[in-house]
Amino acid sequence: MSVAIENFVKAIYKNDHHETHNTKPGNIAKKLGISNAAATDMAKKLATKDLLNYEKYQALQLTEKGKKMALNVIRKHRLWEALLHKMFDMSLHEIHREAELLEHETSNFLANKISDYLGNPKFDPHGDPIPNEAGEITTIDTSIALSHSKENKNYTISRLMSDDKEFFDFCSQNGLKYGNSIFVVKQFATTKMTQLLINNKTILLNEDFTKIIYVNEF
Structure with missing residues (x-):
């Protein structure tokens, strides 16, 4: 899948799990820095790929296939953040910026190697949960x-x-x-x-x- 598609499903997933945001195309457009029209076009395209459900004027909802893709990208992102923080003591902003680039170029094989090297961490340096290899978040959030x-x-x-x-x-x-x-x-x-x-x-x-x-x- 393209970087644009991976970022789109990731944005929907993250907005859906944050109390201050919703997943209407306009909010996803704002998060990604694209036009509302571009977000709507992408939503329609991904609906045909069974990655999300699209209805005009309604919030976007990921399908199980879309959630799996989003969590796979998020896993790679957060593993890179953990590795960069451990190895180079980079700031929280720096590790996020670099992980945004690296997440799309990382195979599942390499992600698993990074996880093993780090001792299979449950959280990244921001405190965000790291999905496991199966795309599951196994921790219970009581915060x-x-x-x-x-x-x-x-x-x-x-x-x-x-x-x-x-x-x-x-x-x-x-x-x-x-x-x-x-x-x-x-x-x-x-x-x-x-x-x-x-x-x-x-x-x-x-x-x-x-x-x-x-x-x-x-």
Whole structure:
């Protein structure tokens, strides 16, 4: 399959599993940086290949064949992120950028070799689950968005759901890293901001950040 097709089904899958997005062609077009017309044309084309279900003005839904393709691409992407992070200590943005290129050029054979080398990891450095060879995510996600966390409680950062360089730079500078512990001091309902304590430093985050940082209580 072409890079464009793989990116399209991957975008649908990821949007479908993110509470702030939906899978209508216009949203997929925005995510991929293409026109609405191009997204609609691609959706119709992939419907004939049994990769998705298309109905005018409706959200796009992947078929089982489409989900398998998306998870295969995502597996390769996240394995490359894990390998690049381990070998070169590259930033979260850098590993994402390079994995976007490498995922399309990677055979299933090489993906399995990378997984074996890394000890078959369950998560990438962002905290995203890595599908297994069968295209299954075997981990159970109990995390919640930081925006839904409760005051006066300790949490562990479990996932950073973004591909934005400035977001990752900010997180790196402030210790907001997968696996790190934080303490939620206060939730401001009116302004939708969250005050937290990390590494003895107080940080105030707006909802743009707290909706894409996921945590687990401990």
